[in-house]
Amino acid sequence: MSELKVVIIGAGSSYTPELIEGLINRTAELPLRELWMVDIEDGREKMAIIANLARRMLKKAGLDVSVHETLDRRTALTGADYVCSQFRAGCLDARISDERIALKFGMIGQETNGLGGFANACRTIPIALEIAREMETLCPDAWLLNFTNPSGMVTEAILRHTTIKAVGLCNVPVIMQKGVSKLLGGSSDFIMQVAGLNHFIFARQILQNGKDKLDDVIDEIIAGNDPLVPRNIPPFTWPAHVLKGLRMIPCAYLRYYYMKDDILKQEIGEANGEGTRGEVVKALEHELFEIYKNPELAEKPKALEGRGGQYYSEAACELMSAIHNDKRIIMHVNTRNNGAINGLPDDCAVEVSSVITRSGPLPLNVAAFPEDTLRLLQLMKSFEQLTIEAAITGNRHTAWRALVLNPLITSGTLLDQAVEAVIEENKELMSAFH
Numbered sequence: 235m236s237e238l239k240v241v242i243i244g245a246g247s248s249y250t251p252e253l254i255e256g257l258i259n260r261t262a263e264l265p266l267r268e269l270w271m272v273d274i275e276d277g278r279e280k281m282a283i284i285a286n287l288a289r290r291m292l293k294k295a296g297l298d299v300s301v302h303e304t305l306d307r308r309t310a311l312t313g314a315d316y317v318c319s320q321f322r323a324g325c326l327d328a329r330i331s332d333e334r335i336a337l338k339f340g341m342i343g344q345e346t347n348g349l350g351g352f353a354n355a356c357r358t359i360p361i362a363l364e365i366a367r368e369m370e371t372l373c374p375d376a377w378l379l380n381f382t383n384p385s386g387m388v389t390e391a392i393l394r395h396t397t398i399k400a401v402g403l404c405n406v407p408v409i410m411q412k413g414v415s416k417l418l419g420g421s422s423d424f425i426m427q428v429a430g431l432n433h434f435i436f437a438r439q440i441l442q443n444g445k446d447k448l449d450d451v452i453d454e455i456i457a458g459n460d461p462l463v464p465r466n467i468p469p470f471t472w473p474a475h476v477l478k479g480l481r482m483i484p485c486a487y488l489r490y491y492y493m494k495d496d497i498l499k500q501e502i503g504e505a506n507g508e509g510t511r512g513e514v515v516k517a518l519e520h521e522l523f524e525i526y527k528n529p530e531l532a533e534k535p536k537a538l539e540g541r542g543g544q545y546y547s548e549a550a551c552e553l554m555s556a557i558h559n560d561k562r563i564i565m566h567v568n569t570r571n572n573g574a575i576n577g578l579p580d581d582c583a584v585e586v587s588s589v590i591t592r593s594g595p596l597p598l599n600v601a602a603f604p605e606d607t608l609r610l611l612q613l614m615k616s617f618e619q620l621t622i623e624a625a626i627t628g629n630r631h632t633a634w635r636a637l638v639l640n641p642l643i644t645s646g647t648l649l650d651q652a653v654e655a656v657i658e659e660n661k662e663l664m665s666a667f668h
């Protein structure tokens with residue numbers, strides 16, 4: 235098996251040690267030769283800390299892998315086999331700004347949903363397309379594994395506007411899968427089928443020994459036992475009528491839509507207390523990097539589990555291995571719909587259970603969604619596609635058309651003011667609008 239060159243874009247992320255651990259655990263499946271870490275000037279110091287930790291982890295594992303740090307993306311991409319994209323355009327300060335602006339105008343402030351999701355996409359998509367176009371020239375056969383948020387929109391933009399082989403990834407379905415395993419007594423002998431859009435998915439089936447355990451799991455969640463929620467989300471309880479009425483398990487991010495007013499009130503309280511989620515994460519990252527600096531540390535620290543992206547990198551390594559080794563296992567990824575979800579365009583990106591092969595994901599067809607849920611998915615897909623267009627063109631009219639569709643967005647004068655505030659705050663990173 236030929237040795238691999240793996241590139242990490244946004245290597246200064248606090249998640250990177252989990253990615254290194256995943257690669258180490260799969261050395262028999264992924265014979266790593268070179269690991270290239272790429273970041274921007276603002277991330278140089280964090281990247282250096284991560285690179286040194288990675289070298290210690292690899293040395294402890296007895297692996298002879300060269301670790302490179304660079305700000306020159308093109309040098310890193312040349313001849314790459316796999317590219318992991320995990321950058322955050324504007325860093326955490328941009329996320330915090332998004333959250334604060336949304337709350338100021340009476341809207342939920344969140345990284346990938348509503349106004350914050352729109353702003354994040356408009357900053358991120360142009361950069362993601364630059365990376366993909368460089369890959370077309372420098373490593374056209376490489377796979378791009380995208381877990382840069384908002385993962386679904388970024389993945390769709392790359393699939394629509396470049397020729398790169400790309401798969402989007404999110405930790406939310408992974409956490410749901412692990413939660414279902416707990417409710418089934420720790421068993422891994424089941425198939426959970428999910429479908430929807432990134433951060434907008436539903437568990438549709440939980441198959442074990444020829445039976446669908448979905449209703450049993452729903453009953454456990456209603457009874458107060460819900461291990462399907464990511465650690466970065468404050469505890470909440472689904473109203474029984476939501477789960478019974480849907481007869482599906484919505485991912486935790488759907489609470490923004492089904493419990494909007496309650497969550498907004500909660501976010502305002504948090505912002506006036508310990509701070510927005512972005513501010514909390516920034517403080518946690520500072521603590522993590524102080525731990526990472528320890529020259530004796532040669533493993534992923536337990537403290538990393540406090541970040542909301544737990545299992546992101548583990549899933550990325552499993553996806554890399556599944557493609558590389560043609561494993562044909564089922565994973566939940568962002569890929570072209572190709573008829574998997576009836577009622578959404580075949581060429582759009584959806585998040586759906588797929589068989590992972592050397593040729594990429596083969597999405598599994600799901601039963602027809604109830605009409606009301608399908609209409610909501612169609613609405614959100616139109617929002618996503620208009621947002622992608624606005625991110626590329628900088629057209630304010632297209633931006634407005636996208637935003638008025640989103641159930642988390644206000645309208646009228648408040649929306650106009652909020653959009654201008656976002657564009658003004660992001661002069662450099664949303665240059666298309668200027």
